[in-house]
Amino acid sequence: MSASTVQFWFDFASTYSYPAAMRLEAEAKARGVDVVWRAILLGPIFAAQGLKDAPFRVFPQKGRYMQRDLERICAALHLPFQLPAPFPQNSLLCGRIAHALDGEARVRFVKSVYALEFGEGRTISDPLIAAEALRRADLDPSFVEKAKEDxxxxxxxxxxxxxxxAGVFGAPAFTTKDGELFWGNDRLEDALNWAVQGKL
Amino acid sequence: MSASTVQFWFDFASTYSYPAAMRLEAEAKARGVDVVWRAILLGPIFAAQGLKDAPFRVFPQKGRYMQRDLERICAALHLPFQLPAPFPQNSLLCGRIAHALDGEARVRFVKSVYALEFGEGRTISDPLIAAEALRRADLDPSFVEKAKEDxxxxxxxxxxxxxxxAGVFGAPAFTTKDGELFWGNDRLEDALNWAVQGKL
Structure with a gap:
């Protein structure tokens, strides 16, 4: 493990995790930072904060803003964007599959899932879509079955x-070895820079 | 009014409005964008969303993160930062005074208030501190009395x-002539760029 390592915390249900996941490899490589991709579930994390639902549903005005904000962000990145139905998606199946994979295979799978979900609006809780994500990541589609393992x-x-x-209260989030927490796609560069130089 | 105008919505109680207010003039000038500085009160805006208090107090974990995030942001900008006590501050007096001023005088006053509040941790609801903000902005300290005018x-x-x-649900926020809303210090450059070129 290099001196500069960042933990990348994401939930497949999280919208802003999509552009973050698509940008992360290139930005980390440019700085020589190793990234550990960690799938999590925001449900228990939101519940622990007293939220009964995703924040953008508790606050619909913010939810409408988020959608427009993502349209603009993805347009600037030349990434397709559409909200899947239903929204938010149930991320349990793909979150489990991500943990059945390691290293580069996990990264390829994560990006395939996000591309299907927010690039094409697919339903990632469907095992057939999860299998398609594996296929597009050059992995065995039967890995879907791994999600059933304890x-x-x-x-x-x-x-x-x-x-x-580690203090994560939303996704995407990044943590550094010295205990700094960064929240949001907007903080991706800051987190990587911090891992290298201990400042923004 | 130039073709490129941005409305800048801020509340003196808003933490992230502090770095935004300090950065805005230079970034706008660099792009030839005119900015209208609009003091608002977040209280009624939060209440309309069903929030009984500032979001960082409703969600204390997020509040702790916000403080650390601002420390890092202000350090990178070489801006002093300390939370005033009490926090959040009552912004009514200074918000009113801002509306009694125009153009450059308003901008100077706004920056003086933020510097006292988040740079020095002063209590901006105190008329003596508001008068000091006016003095530092080369304005008549007796303008504090204007806050009493209907x-x-x-x-x-x-x-x-x-x-x-205009859809503003938090501060700082920026709106453009074509109806785009941008939320947060993080979107300052995006808002200005959009005003000029209609994209990020």
Whole structure:
């Protein structure tokens, strides 16, 4: 593990995690930072804050803004964007599959899922869509079955608990070795810079 | 009024409005954008969303993050930062005074208030501190009395209502002539760029 490592915490249900996941590899490589991609579930994290639903549904005005904000951000990045139906998506299946994969394979799968979900508006809780994400990531589509394994289920729960312990309250989030927390696609560069130089 | 005009909506109680106010003139000038500085009150805007208090107090974990985030942002900008006590501050007096001033005088006053509040941790609801902000902005400290005028009180209320009509749900916020809304210090450059070129 290099001296500069960042933990990237994401939930497949999280909208702003989509542009972050698509941008992260290039930005990290440019700075020589290693990234550990950690799928989590925001449900328990929101519930612990007393939120009964995703913040953009509790605050619909903010939800409408978020959608327009993402349209503008994705347009600038030349990324297709459409909200899937239903929205938000149930991210449990793909979150588990992510934990059944390692390293580069996990990264390819995560990006395939986000591209299907927010680029094409697909329903990622559907095992056929999850299998398609695996296929597009040059992985065995039968890996969908791994989501049923107790070890994999436990890994997703453990990552979520670790995120909470690190202070994560939303996604995407980034944490550095020296304990700094950065929240949002907007803080991706800041988190990577901090990992290298201890400042923004 | 130039073709490129941005409305800048801020509340003196808003933390992220502090770096935005300090950065705005230089960034706008660099792009040839005219900015209209509009003091508002977030209280009624939060209440309309069903929030009983400032979001960072309703969600204390987010509040702690916000403080650290601002420390990092202000350090990078070489701006002093300290939270005033009590926090958040009552922004009514200074919000009214801002509406009693125009153009450059208003901008100088706004920046003086933010510097006292978040740079030095002063209590801006104190008329003596408001008078000091006027003095530092090369304005007559007796302008504090203007806050008592009905016309000035009405102007702050009207600006708040206009912000709500424009979809503003938090501060700082920026709106462009073509109806785009941008929220947060993080979107300052995007808002100005949009005003010039219709994209980020």
């Amino acid at each position: 070890e994999v289920k436990a890994a997703l729960r453990a990552a979520t608990e670790e995120a909470q312990s | 016309e000035v009180k009405a102007a702050l209320r009207a600006a708040t209502e206009e912000a709500q009509s």
